Amino acid sequence: MEPSFIFGQFVGGLTAAMTLFLIASGLSLIFGVLRVLNFAHGSFYMIGAYLAWQIVQWIGPGGEGFWLAVLGAAVGVAVLGGVIERLLLRHLYRREELYQLLFTYALVLVIADMAKLVWGTQQFGVSRPPSLAGSFQVFDTTVPHYNLFLVLLGPAIALGFWYFLNRTRTGRMIRAAALDREMLGTLGANVDRLYTGMFMLGSFLAGLGGALVTPIKSIIPGMDVAIIVEAFIVVVIGGLGSFWGTFFGAIIYGQVLSFGILIFPRFSSFAVFALMAAVLILRPWGLFGRPISR
Amino acid sequence: MRVRRLLGAACAFAGVLPFAAAAQDIKVGFPMILSGPGALSGEPALRGAEMLVEEVNAAGGVLNGRKLRLIARDTKGAADEAVRVAREMILKDEVNFLVGTFTSAEGPAVSPIAKENQIVFIAPVTKTDQLTAPDKLHPYVFRTASTTTIEGRSAAELAAKLPNVKRVATMTQDYAYGQDTAKAFLDHLKKLRPDIEVVDQQWPKxxxxxxxxxxxAQMAxxxxxxxxxxxxxxxxxxxxxxxxxGYFDAIKxxxxxxxxxxxxxTAKAMGSDYPAGIWANSYDISNWESGPQSHKDYIARLRKFTKDENPSSWPITGYVAMQALVAGIKKANSIDSDKVAKALLDITFDAPTGQITLRGKDHNANRGQFWGLMVMDPKYPFAVMAEANYLEPTKFMD
Known part of the structure; x- marks a missing residue:
């Protein structure tokens, strides 16, 4: 086996991992603080992709307007998330988790049909921005600039969040809210606003992920359900609610998938599911998570 | 006494009247993917069927003025759902015929339902050979789609003519359709070019x-x-x-x-990202310059019907399947499925792309596809097929 090939697989796996991390981190954050397992997270990702396409159509495809579209899509999804949290999800916090799960699942169906109503069933595509359209050679392997950008964006966002959660006042409040919501409320913090903000932030990440994958994937109905399964695998491996767990969970997922096809060429997803099953049996709280105690 | 009989007759007549009016319509059940990722092909396929129904009804219907009525249902792209809606349409809507299903999982699943209820079933899209394999064939199932054998062999003919090709690989999905096409392609290619070596096969799910x-892995x-x-x-x-x-450059x-x-x-979705220079196929193209007048007329009508200057390539699948059914009903001069099924054997009708025959021996149509080199044409903002060739498939069918 040639080293260039191994390097290519490694970079490929890393690209997949970092896009998945963007999406799974939002899912994990929302669960970590709000204790809501948001099935509709994949739907937010899909809406992010559709919005990015829509904005690109408005400002004219093929230019650097792509970045504006990405930002616009992520903000748009964050607003959508905020509205959903304020008007709907808020009423379910004190209910059993099963109801929350059913509610977010209902959202998946509603959003999928709304997207179909607005954008139809056609497939769409967005081009890579001209600034990142090229590629370069490392160890005889072609690495597209856009893929490199995605690979670097992942750790940047992870570090940013680490700083935000650990070194800022809002971050400390968020961590406090995750531990004891009532106590934080009694101490005078506006927990409601914190929750809305957190949900919007998680939705923002989903929208950002959806917008950023448009140059490497096709935008089609059904992309919502496909991604949520992968995101769940990542957070289960890494540990639900654990930020770094999600980061390393995504990397493990990407690499296992990438190199898995060398060992089981026709069972590429087998290795990933086997890993998830093993994690669930041996460490149900994930490789980097902590057992949940209430 | 006479009055009573007259009254009785009138009552009986009145009782029959609404049924008689309803029976005027010939109901065609159309199970199709109308949600999820497959809907982007299923929806336009339904549009094609709708267009034919509109044309036939506008021309006075069939069998002395009986109108066609299409009843479409979403199969969600799942075989079990396709079976459920097919049954429901037969039992509740009392459809006279079934035309539809999409994937290579749905078609073979619905076929036994047609057999059990003795209703003619025409598959417009399902390509897997298993649909009409000798052990699965029954009097009521027909196919106006291409088949995996036709598609794989047509591709092999193309591959055999490519210059300086010695090492061939496949990239096909790991389910019935991907496996069947890869096998048909490689089997035929080995006959045409025994010197070619198969160096790699990838099976993404x-x-x-x-x-x-x-x-x-393939480039390696x-x-x-x-x-x-x-x-x-x-x-x-x-x-x-x-x-x-650099994948497409590496294989020139x-x-x-x-x-x-x-x-x-696909070309529209990708715009300038389309890997121009590759060979590809399609069910239909809107710029077939060397094609027959019937195809040009069809495209003109489709443009109007779908209000799309560059219409989808899928409507023709639904259109041709409905054409076959109408031809069968006319030839049988009946809507009785047994009679229509017999009439469909070796029937010939004029599709937009030319004459199509449903072969009596395996119930398959000589349904070819367009093959050509994909190029960027300054006239369009997306890649188009240059020198598109409609491959007449009869020679690949046995």
């Missing part, structure tokens, strides 16, 4: 989101031509990831994309 590992084997049957959005995702990795664009990789929907 249906719905794979990240093809990069498969692309890298250094093939100089590749056969693929990735379809619809799957091809778009694959090509978007493969192009920046010797890429043969079956599975309608040359469909206008």
């Amino acid at each position: 249906l719905g794979e989101a990240d093809y990069t590992p498969f692309i890298n 084997k250094k093939p100089d031509a590749v056969f693929s049957s990735l379809w619809g959005g799957h091809f778009v995702t694959f090509a978007k990831q493969a192009k920046p990795l 664009n010797n890429f043969i994309g079956a599975g309608e990789a040359g469909a206008i929907e």
Whole structure:
């Protein structure tokens, strides 16, 4: 086996991992603080992709307007998330988790049909921005600039969040809210606003992920359900609610998938599911998570 | 006494009247993917069927003025759901015929329902050979789609003619359609060019989101031509990831994309990202300059019907399947499925692309596809098929 090939697989796996991390981190954050397992997270990702396409159509495809579209899509999804949290999800916090799960699942169906109503069933595509359209050679392997950008964006966002959660006042409040919501409320913090903000932030990440994958994937109905399964695998491996767990969970997922096809060429997803099953049996709280105690 | 009889007759007549009016319509059940990723092909296929129904009804219907009525239901792309809606349409809506289903899982699942209820069932899209394999064939199932054998062999004919090709690889999905097309392609290619070596076969799963590992693994084997049957959005995702990795350059664009990789929907979705220079197929093209007048007229009507200047390539599947049914009803001069099924054997009718025959021996149509080189044409903002060739498939069918 040639080293260039191994390097290519490694970079490929890393690209997949970092896009998945963007999406799974939002899912994990929302669960970590709000204790809501948001099935509709994949739907937010899909809406992010559709919005990015829509904005690109408005400002004219093929230019650097792509970045504006990405930002616009992520903000748009964050607003959508905020509205959903304020008007709907808020009423379910004190209910059993099963109801929350059913509610977010209902959202998946509603959003999928709304997207179909607005954008139809056609497939769409967005081009890579001209600034990142090229590629370069490392160890005889072609690495597209856009893929490199995605690979670097992942750790940047992870570090940013680490700083935000650990070194800022809002971050400390968020961590406090995750531990004891009532106590934080009694101490005078506006927990409601914190929750809305957190949900919007998680939705923002989903929208950002959806917008950023448009140059490497096709935008089609059904992309919502496909991604949520992968995101769940990542957070289960890494540990639900654990930020770094999600980061390393995504990397493990990407690499296992990438190199898995060398060992089981026709069972590429087998290795990933086997890993998830093993994690669930041996460490149900994930490789980097902590057992949940209430 | 006479009055009573007259009254009785009148009552009986009145009682029959609404039924008689309802029976005027010939009901055709149309189970089709209308949600999820497959809907992007299923919806336009339904539009094609609707267009034919409108045309036939506007011309006075069939069998002395009986109108066709299409009853469409969403199969969600799942075989069990397709079976459920097919049953429901037969029992509740009392449809006279079934035309529809999409995937190679749905078609073979609905076929036994047609057999059990003795209702003619015409599959417009399902390509798997298993639908009409000798052990599965029954009097009521017909296919106006192409088949995996036709598609794989047509691609092999193309591959055999590519210059300087010695090492061939395949990139096909790991389910019935992908496996059947890959097998048909390789079996036929080995006959045409025994000197060609098969160096690699990749089997991404249906719905794979990240093809990069498969692309890298294939490039490492250094093939100089590749056969693929990735379809619809799957091809778009694959090509978007493969192009920046230098995949198409490495094989000098010797890429043969079956599975309608040359469909206008795919080209539109990709714009300038389309890997121009590859070979691909499509059910229909809107710019077939050397084609017959019937096709030009059809495209003109489709433009009007769908209000799309560059209409989808899928309506023709639903259109032709409905044409076959109408031809069968007219020939049988009845809507009795037994009579129509007999009439459909070896029936010939004029499709937009030319004459089509439903072969009596295996109930398959000589339904070919367009093959051509995909190029960027300044007249369009997306890739189009240059010198598109409609491959007449009769010679590939046995």
